[in-house]
Amino acid sequence: MDDAARLLSENADVLGHSISSEQGGSALVYVHAYPPPELKEFLKLPRTHEVFFDFPIGSTQDGRHRVVLIGETNQVIQEALADLPPTLDVSIERIGPYLEAGTPLPVQLTDRQREVLNVALDLGYYDVPRQATHQDIADRLELSAGTVGEHLQKIESRVFEAFRS
Numbered sequence: 001m002d003d004a005a006r007l008l009s010e011n012a013d014v015l016g017h018s019i020s021s022e023q024g025g026s027a028l029v030y031v032h033a034y035p036p037p038e039l040k041e042f043l044k045l046p047r048t049h050e051v052f053f054d055f056p057i058g059s060t061q062d063g064r065h066r067v068v069l070i071g072e073t074n075q076v077i078q079e080a081l082a083d084l085p086p087t088l089d090v091s092i093e094r095i096g097p098y099l100e101a102g103t104p105l106p107v108q109l110t111d112r113q114r115e116v117l118n119v120a121l122d123l124g125y126y127d128v129p130r131q132a133t134h135q136d137i138a139d140r141l142e143l144s145a146g147t148v149g150e151h152l153q154k155i156e157s158r159v160f161e162a163f164r165s
Contacts, residue, residue: 004029039065041085049080064089109155116141116151125152 008017013034020028035043046052054068071077109117119140124131134145134152141148 038085038088042067042088045069045080045083048083050076051080109158113151113155113158116143116148117155120148120152 005017005019008014008029008031011033014031015034016032018030034040043053049071051069051071054070058066060066069077069080071080116137119137120126120132123136123140125133125137134148137143137152138145138148
């Protein structure tokens with residue numbers, strides 16, 4: 001932990017930091033730093049578009065940033081995303097109304113995701129042993145198996161995210 005504190009203290013981009021006490025070989029680290037140029041441009045979006053961020057901005061283990069961008073309409077969000085620096089890699093996880101913490105899981109899914117989930121459940125996709133495939137669900141909904149797979153992956157991601165605390 002001392003090495004991490006020293007490295008953070010020596011980094012000119014780090015404005016401040018704190019490291020929680022180590023428990024079981026891991027610790028929580030808070031770093032207040034100047035953002036990289038690409039992220040700095042991203043952080044200007046609320047000043048140039050009718051959007052805002054739901055803080056805190058997090059980081060994933062692979063070094064990516066997890067940001068919730070909120071806007072009144074899909075068009076407003078799309079216009080803001082069009083102004084992103086091309087060096088930023090962005091993936092949209094959900095477009096819809098703002099959801100407060102503690103919002104019930106079914107409300108967090110899009111109408112289409114709920115439809116795919118209901119068909120998957122009806123066909124026994126989540127039964128053990130599994131009774132249906134992506135193609136079975138796709139045939140029922142007149143979608144491609146790939147599209148069904150993407151919907152199920154987003155649904156499952158939302159479910160597992162609800163268990164993270």
